[in-house]
Amino acid sequence: MARIELRGISHTYAGGTPALKPLEMVWEDGGSYALLGPSGCGKTTLLNIISGLLRPTVGAVLIDGKDVTRAPPEERNIAQVFQFPVVYDTMTVFDNLAFPLRNRRVPEGEIRKRVEQIGELLEMSHQLGRRARGLSADELQKISLGRGLVRKDVAAILFDEPLTVIDPHAKWLLRRKLKQIHQATPVTLVYVTHDQVEALTLADRVVVMNEGSVVQQGSPEDLFERPAHTFVGHFIGSPGMNFLPCTVEEDAAVVGAHRVPLDANVCAKARVAKGPLVLGVRPEFLRRVEPESRGAIRTTVSHVEELGTHVIASASYSGGADEQDPKELKVKLPEGTKVRAGETLWLELPLSRTTLYADGQAVSGDAAVRAESHG
Amino acid sequence: MKQGIELDHVTRIVDGETYLSNITMTLEPGGFYVLLGRTRAGKTSLLRLLAGLDRPTTGTVKQGGVDVTRRAAGQRNVAMVYQQFVNYPSLTVFENIASPLRLRKTVSQEEIDRKVRDTAKKLRLDALLQRLPAELSGGQQQRTAMARALAKDAELLLLDEPLANLDYKLREEMRVEIRRLFQGRHDAVVVYATADPVEALLLGGNVIVIDEGRVIQRGATLDVYHTPATERVGEVFSDPQMNVLQVDVTDGAEKQIRFADEVQFPAPAHLKDLPASAYRLGIRANHVRLAQVAESDVRVPAHVEIAETSGSETLVHATHGKTTLTAQVEGVFRVAPGTKIDLYLDARRLFAFEPSGRLAAAPRMDHGTH
Amino acid sequence: MDKPINHRAWFLVTPVVAIVAFSAVIPLMTVVNYSVQDILGPDQRIFVGTDWFQKVLHDPELHGALLRQIVFSLAILAIQLPLGVGLALVLPREGWRSSLSLVLVSLPLLIPWNVVGTIWQVFGRGDIGLGGVALNALGIDYNYTANALHAWLTVVVMDVWHWTPLVALLAYAGLRAVPDAFYQAAKIDGASRWAIFRYIELPKLSGVLTIAVLLRFMDSFTIYTEPFVLTGGGPGNSTTFLSQYLATIAVGRFDLGPAAAFSLVYFLVILLFSYIFYTAMNSKGEAGK
Secondary structure (H helix, E strand, C coil): CCCEEEEEEEEECCCCCEEEEEEEEEECCCCEEEEECCCCCCHHHHHHHHHCCCCCCEEEEEECCEECCCCCHHHCCEEEECCCCCCCCCCEHHHHHHHHHHHCCCCHHHHHHHHHHHHHHCCCHHHCCCECCCCCHHHHHHHHHHHHHCCCCCCEEEEECCCCCCCHHHHHHHHHHHHHHHHHCCCEEEEEECCHHHHHHHCCEEEEEECCEEEEEECHHHHHHCCCEHHHHHHCCCCCCEEEECEECCCEEEECCEEEECCHHHHHHHHHCCCCEEEEECCCCCEECCCCCCCEEEEEEEEEEECCCEEEEEEEEECCCCCCCEEEEEEEEECCCCCCCCCEEEEECCHHHCEEEECCEEECCCCCCCCCCCC | CCCCEEEEEEEEEECCEEEEEEEEEEECCCCEEEEECCCCCCHHHHHHHHHCCCCCCEEEEEECCEECCCCCHHHCCEEEECCCCCCCCCCCHHHHHHHHHHHHCCCCHHHHHHHHHHHHHHCCCHHHCCCCHHHCCHHHHHHHHHHHHHHCCCCEEEEECCCCCCCHHHHHHHHHHHHHHHCCCCCCEEEEEECCHHHHHHHCCEEEEEECCEEEEEEEHHHHHHCCCEHHHHHHCCCCCCEEEEEEEECCCCCEEEECCCEEEECCHHHCCCCCEEEEEEECHHHEECCCCCCCCEEEEEEEEEEEECCCEEEEEEEECCEEEEEEEECCCCCCCCCEEEEEECHHHCEEECCCCEEEECCCCCCCCC | CCCCCCCHHHHHHHHHHHHHHHHHHHHHHHHHHHHCEEEEECCEEEECCCHHHHHHHCCHHHHHHHHHHHHHHHHHHHHHHHHHHHHHHHCCCCCHHHHHHHHHHHHHHHCCHHHHHHHHHHHCCCCCCHHHHHHHHCCCCCCCCCCHHHHHHHHHHHHHHHHHHHHHHHHHHHHHCCCHHHHHHHHHCCCCHHHHHHHHHHHHHHHHHHHHHHHHHHHHHCCCHHHHHHHCCCCCCCCCCHHHHHHHHHHHCCCHHHHHHHHHHHHHHHHHHHHHHHHHHHHHHHHHC
16 A cells, blocks of 8 residues: 655656656555556656656655655565566466565465465466466466565556557456456556546546646546546547537627527636637537527538447538538437438537536636646 | 459468368458457458468459469559558658559659649648658558558558557547548458457448358448347457346246246247247347336346446446346446346347357347437 | 469579589589599599498597587587677667677677687787787796697687677677566566576577577587687697598598598588577477567
8 A cells, every 4th residue: 555646746858858747646545546648648657757667857756755766666665567468488377476576585385375365366376387478468467467466565556558468358357357456455556548448447536648747637527527628528538529619708608600508607707718719518418409499509410320339420510600611529329319411410518518618728617627737 | 343352262271270261252342341350360360361461271262353362462452551550661651652653663753743642631641741650650650551552542452450559549530531531442342350349330331250260240230230140249249248148938828038047027029939948148238227217128136246437438247146247327327346236138139049159039120219 | 371472583593593503512412422432543433332431430530529529619609608698788778889889799700710810829929919928927828839728728719709799799689679568577576687687588588599509509510710720720639620620631631532421421410419409499499488
């Protein structure tokens, strides 16, 4: 169990590329966290700083109050699982799991007990005697994971996109296994991924990163329902959030020829805000309504995707007063809905599910919410 | 190409292992085929065979009516895009895309220039033409590889899980582009291999389901999705995995279906004609709910094993006896492991499979939304 | 992978086949011819069957040369492999330092072999050679022309100097192929440097080491130029290895029959040992990969 603190961390690689902008973060004991973002956003850099494989150019890393910034990985009580399974294939599965303990001179009897315990947790008990070579990718990743779990002193396990090489089918099982393990052991889990589904299902708290900074942190629901930044709205959700450019009047946003009612406070703030204004609404929350309904916009279906469990319709609406400036949005419709390209669809943007963004930041009617990294 | 691609009893066995077994099918010109299968099912083997990189142990391959079984890849009219972004590292993006055209020798410099710029525009690479592959991001590299394949204007275009190495958001965007790019090529055949059922559904067209070297079903994507010929097709073509219940169908005043001694319910309309026997019923996760919606819903008491929420939906994994069922529900649903809950299965959506795996009955598709 | 046959390949190969036939196959056939005949004169040839083979295999001088050769090759393998791998482990992996050190390390490989022999010949001389003078100054009575042990040691050191860089370069390339993640994971697992070497680097080097062993064995077993230039095979015949002995029979004594017979035996011995090494390392490699 460990409380991991990052104070004023920033990092620039030799050669001048800034990888991480200054940030502060605290991870409590036993939680499960995900670092989510596209390639190059800095998540792997951050992970390596926590594990000690990388020393940050500025800032301090504290584990349980102790400054470990200068400490090498083996002194930090952390374990890391990499993207490609790292397994010592001249050894058996048992020896692989025992390796970290043997290096730390733990007595053999205890090693045996511990390895068997972990073997059972990973559902690999019957394979302990096998040579590690030739096992499938997910089994190899389980061994990598096991090497981290086997150490009693491990405070946190860090995962660097570990499901990348796994079959989509085996991913399910491995994710469930990870969640079960998290419930069974009090270890802090930090998970780096670019896959939002992985991040949201595995972690209790997700940190969304882009271009070296933290954009928003929160629970999966928070990020899904209340994205504080257009990037989060776009990145989370498949398909991502729709953004409709608009202007703002006293109590409504104006999209093309349509008025969408909004909270008056929000409108007031938006009018003094700088930067382009867009209305954000997720495809899941757009509702089909009767033509000419209040607050609805008129769209023409351009494309329909049948996905078995639901239907995604791409529809175009006009951004200008007349029919010029066509823009696209997507709407998720229930399974079996019959829509065809060319049809007219009136879609309502529900007030509680629509957010106004000024220059990428959400405009809120209450005390302004700033999307910066929280302590 | 008039006659498309014809495979006749194609088998490939290497060192005693069967990679492909008895594949016979015709791919029509203008068709977009998604080759769906788990890893090691034989997708790459089949693509390599179609490309001419490997030869079948037995069977013939015809392209455009001509037997090309013994022809090397270089002599077939085929282009291929790989999972790892494969580009000529010492050539600029422009030269990469131009490379197949330059090999043709009959194409003039202006033609090449025009074609390269057109193709680059379609794939949004026009600003990057002078860069080297090492200076591009993963997505840009893969687009360059695709542009090169497109510029070749081949009769047969093969894509082997081309998006697998890209970020998930990038994958979403590229899928739309792929569909856009390959629609309207009426004379070519496109085969796109993937292990992801959702990708197969998103790309549409036709699907060829392959498993252990055999083609286990083919047809229009939605047809195969809604009417899997065997339980295995249902398994491969479901994400999350399809729930399967071992049941007994008994005759009586009314046809009854009994599951695990505790759950018994009258057979829904589409299963009423099943002869009494043991069956395996399949139902996809999105038709298993946490509250009753229709009268015919079947209540199954269960213990929650784990709940995974992804913001927009939650997957609840629960067990009833030895059977694990997964319910896919909208929104966030938090529940502690071990909690007792009731799952409601939409009986109208049950697939019935015989013990051999063959489909005995599939849900009727004409009821509306719920 | 069975690729479809490309007939054009045959045309490209024909010139090479012709040259190899002319310069190797035909002479080889000539050797086989000579090995079963006694040639007394241009027109007098008697078929003697296996006589030459028997004579050669019972020759005590040959046995001596064979023994020396085996000891030499084993010593070479025992020294050069660990030394080369060790060298590869300490070479810098990237940047200008890497390029510079690779070039410096490869320099001995670029020197013509007879020049190598000459360099060490001069180096070891007690009057003008840096090495010889230094050793004598230290009180060691070093003389490779008179002392058989000194001659041996000089030849071995010369070969190590000459060929270890090859092993080092091969091992270096092999090490570069080890993904970073392995080193990182090992650090986290708390593995010692030795454990990292034993469980990560060595298994991943198995393919490269097989090649190194085969190359060094074959080259050292047929070594001729360097020791010949350095010691001429002396003092006496203490550094006369197999190929030199063979040359003495063939060219010195013009005893073509026995020489030819022995050449064939020599060839088969190398083939046999190479096969043994290859199989042994591959089966170990399979288990270790």
